[in-house]
Amino acid sequence: MRFSSALLIGGLLLFSGCSDAPKPPNLLFVAVDTLRADRAHDARLMPRIAELSRTGLIFEQAFSHAPWTLPSFATMFTGQLPPQHGAGGVANQYFGLRSEITTVAERLRDSGYATAAIVNVDFLGPDFGVCQGFDELDAQFTLNNRTLRDARGTSDAAIAWLEQRETGPFALFVHYFDPHADYTPPEPYRSLHADPRDLVPAAAPLGTREQIVAWKSGREPLTQELAQRASRLYDGEIAYTDSEIGRLIDQLRRQGLLENTLVVFTSDHGEEFLEHGGFEHGHSLYDELVHVPLMLHWPARIQPGRRSDAVGHVQLARTICELLAITPATSFAAPGLLQHGQPASSAVDGLLYGYGNFWGAPWESIRNDQHKWLGIPVKGAPAREEFYDWRLDRREQRNLLPAQSADAQPLRQAVQTLHERAAREQWRSGPPARLDPATLQRLQNTGYVGEEPR
Numbered sequence: 001m002r003f004s005s006a007l008l009i010g011g012l013l014l015f016s017g018c019s020d021a022p023k024p025p026n027l028l029f030v031a032v033d034t035l036r037a038d039r040a041h042d043a044r045l046m047p048r049i050a051e052l053s054r055t056g057l058i059f060e061q062a063f064s065h066a067p068w069t070l071p072s073f074a075t076m077f078t079g080q081l082p083p084q085h086g087a088g089g090v091a092n093q094y095f096g097l098r099s100e101i102t103t104v105a106e107r108l109r110d111s112g113y114a115t116a117a118i119v120n121v122d123f124l125g126p127d128f129g130v131c132q133g134f135d136e137l138d139a140q141f142t143l144n145n146r147t148l149r150d151a152r153g154t155s156d157a158a159i160a161w162l163e164q165r166e167t168g169p170f171a172l173f174v175h176y177f178d179p180h181a182d183y184t185p186p187e188p189y190r191s192l193h194a195d196p197r198d199l200v201p202a203a204a205p206l207g208t209r210e211q212i213v214a215w216k217s218g219r220e221p222l223t224q225e226l227a228q229r230a231s232r233l234y235d236g237e238i239a240y241t242d243s244e245i246g247r248l249i250d251q252l253r254r255q256g257l258l259e260n261t262l263v264v265f266t267s268d269h270g271e272e273f274l275e276h277g278g279f280e281h282g283h284s285l286y287d288e289l290v291h292v293p294l295m296l297h298w299p300a301r302i303q304p305g306r307r308s309d310a311v312g313h314v315q316l317a318r319t320i321c322e323l324l325a326i327t328p329a330t331s332f333a334a335p336g337l338l339q340h341g342q343p344a345s346s347a348v349d350g351l352l353y354g355y356g357n358f359w360g361a362p363w364e365s366i367r368n369d370q371h372k373w374l375g376i377p378v379k380g381a382p383a384r385e386e387f388y389d390w391r392l393d394r395r396e397q398r399n400l401l402p403a404q405s406a407d408a409q410p411l412r413q414a415v416q417t418l419h420e421r422a423a424r425e426q427w428r429s430g431p432p433a434r435l436d437p438a439t440l441q442r443l444q445n446t447g448y449v450g451e452e453p454r
Contacts, residue, residue, distance in 0.1 A: 024169040025298070025324055026261040027108065028252065031076075031173070032241055032293075033069065033121065034180040034281060036270035037062070040293030045239050048246030049265065055299045056263070059337070061310045062294035063367075064269050066356040068282040070094065070123040072268035072313065074130050077103040079317035079332035082355045083422055086430035087130060091358055094433040097129035102329040104317040105133025108171040111326045116170070118157045120149050120177040122442055127433050134173065136161070141442050150186070151178045151244035159251045174248065178237045179271070181207030181280055185236030189243075193236035195229045206230045212280050216359070227273040234271060262323050263297035264316070275395060282358030285365040285374060286396050290354055298323070302338065310369055311337055312352050350418050366411050366418075372396070373411035387411075 032040075041060070043050035065081055066072045071088035074097050078085045087097040097103075109115045116136035117124070124131050125139045138157055140149040149157075158174045178185075182205045191199060198206070207230055215222040245265075252258040272278045272288045281289050294311070296302050301323065312334070319336040321328035334351055354365035361377035367390060374386040387400045387408040401408060435443070 023260060024112070025301075026169050026257060027113070027171040027264070027320060027324065028248075028261050029171070029173045029264045029320075030176070030245060030248070030266075031073070032176045032179060032238075032245075032265075032267050034177075034269060034271050035238060035241075035267035035293060036288060037267075037291040037293050039235065039238050040267065045235055046242040048242050048249065049293075049295070051246075052249060052263070052265070052297055053295055055304050056265075056295045056297035057302050057304060058306045059294040059296075059311050060306055060308050062266070062292055062312070063287075063310065063352060063354070064267075064290045064292050064313050065354050067269050067285060067289040067354075067363075068356065068358045069121060069268050070128060070130065071356055073124060076266070076268075076313045076316050077105060077130060077133075079104070079314055079329070079334055081314060081350055081353055081418075084425075084427045086428055087128065088356060089429070089433075090360060094128070094435070095430040096127065096433045097132065098430045099129060099132065102331055103130075103133045104320050104332070105131065105171065105173070107133075107317075107321055107326055107329055108324070109133050109135060111324075112169065114165060114168060114170040115172075116161055116165075117173040117175070118154060118161070119173070119175040120154060121175070121180075122435075122439055124175060125439075127435055127439060129430070131173070134171075141439075148177055151176050151241045155244040155248045158248050162251055162255060162257070176241045176245070178241045179234055181209075181212060181230075181234075181271075183207045183230055183233035183237055185233060185240050189236040189240040190233070193232050193239060195232050198229055198233060206233055207280070215279050216283070222274065222279055224274060227279065230279075231273045234273075259300060261298065262301070262320070263295075264320065265293065265295040265297070266313070266316075267292040282356075284357070284376075285354040285363045287372075287390065287394070290365075296323075296337070310352055310367060314351060350414075350421075353415070353418060364415055366414050368411065371407065371411060373408050373415070375415065385412075 039045050040049060064072045065075045066088065071082040074085045074087035075082060078101050082088055085097060085101055086095055089095045105115050115134045117131045117134040118138045119131065120140055122141050125141065131137055154174060154176050158172065161172065184201060184205045214220040252261060269281050270289045270291060271281050275288045276284060276286050278284060314334040315337050318328045318332040318334060319338060321332065322336045352367045355362055357363050364375040366373055370389060370391055372388045372390045376384040376386065378384050385401055387404060388396045389400065390396065
């Protein structure tokens with residue numbers, strides 16, 4: 001009996017020791033809609049992100065693969081390019097994500113993670129399939145951009161979920177919508193950033209759907225002065241959102257979760273303020289719309305620092321799985337951003353390919369570590385080509401064609417190779433989104449349904 005008791009006690013001690021094994025890590029995926037990289041890298045606008053960045057890995061040259069929300073997030077979550085996963089479309093004709101395509105949330109859920117998403121735009125709701133795999137979907141959609149769940153409400157929802165969650169690893173996706181037009185920052189951020197003429201909220205704030213359509217269609221002139229005023233209000237929205245992301249990070253720290261949580265911070269696309277004669281987003285693949293912030297934060301596992309090589313959102317799904325020690329789906333084919341702690345190669349077909357145009361025929365782009373090629377559709381004529389040294393000409397103002405046509409040929413050929421792959425693998429659109437009248441009304445009020453401005 002004594003011998004048996006000793007074995008029992010020893011077994012209990014051994015089991016107790018096992019309880020000290022490392023806990024599975026968590027994931028917090030934070031995305032700020034419509035956030036340009038240059039604003040995110042400005043510590044005066046985003047001091048809380050700058051603070052977190054000091055112990056994070058910053059990808060200074062990260063790029064989305066589409067200039068608007070639906071196809072961009074679908075790429076992040078599936079590891080596939082926009083024409084490959086097929087979620088997207090144009091104004092008034094949308095296609096969701098095919099149900100057979102695996103998302104990173106599904107891989108996490110199937111590996112024992114509690115998965116939850118807090119989102120604020122219809123494109124991330126159940127009608128479009130992008131958030132499949134999140135067992136809890138807190139989706140609040142707005143009748144217009146002035147009555148949305150703002151950054152404070154979004155952080156409140158995320159904090160409440162963290163406080164009420166059950167034990168075990170979690171994957172929480174938090175989507176902030178505030179920098180999207182209309183530009184209506186609350187105080188004190190309005191006073192800190194707005195033009196003096198915009199210190200008092202106007203009855204018709206800058207960036208309404210009606211204004212955007214009128215400006216893009218040419219019915220009303222959009223002057224540099226108006227664009228700069230809108231840009232300053234946009235900055236106020238970003239600063240406000242930064243403060244609320246900081247509050248969410250503080251909550252993780254208070255609960256003792258931050259040290260064992262992989263934090264991913266990024267955006268789906270940027271915003272244009274007349275850099276190429278346009279306004280808002282969705283209409284081009286210039287870098288003001290596709291150069292986005294990207295940070296990975298997990299000091300226990302990821303060496304802090306900065307990377308200047310060009311990377312794409314298509315790499316995120318595999319990266320998350322690799323860091324959390326979860327087998328990636330075979331469809332997460334792009335290399336992870338980290339390979340045993342070393343930078344991944346960017347020399348992969350399609351890794352830095354862009355596709356889309358919310359308002360009409362799709363643009364295409366592709367870049368290597370120095371140059372960027374653009375194919376721009378022209379109605380009734382061959383596509384127009386542009387070619388930039390994007391490292392030296394960050395604002396893409398000096399088209400190098402036709403003088404450097406030979407230098408552009410490798411990138412043209414890379415796009416052609418991608419077209420051949422698409423035909424061989426039968427890439428296709430997802431299912432048409434069937435939207436009820438309330439959803440259609442919301443999308444119209446927020447600028448995503450109705451008159452096409454181009």
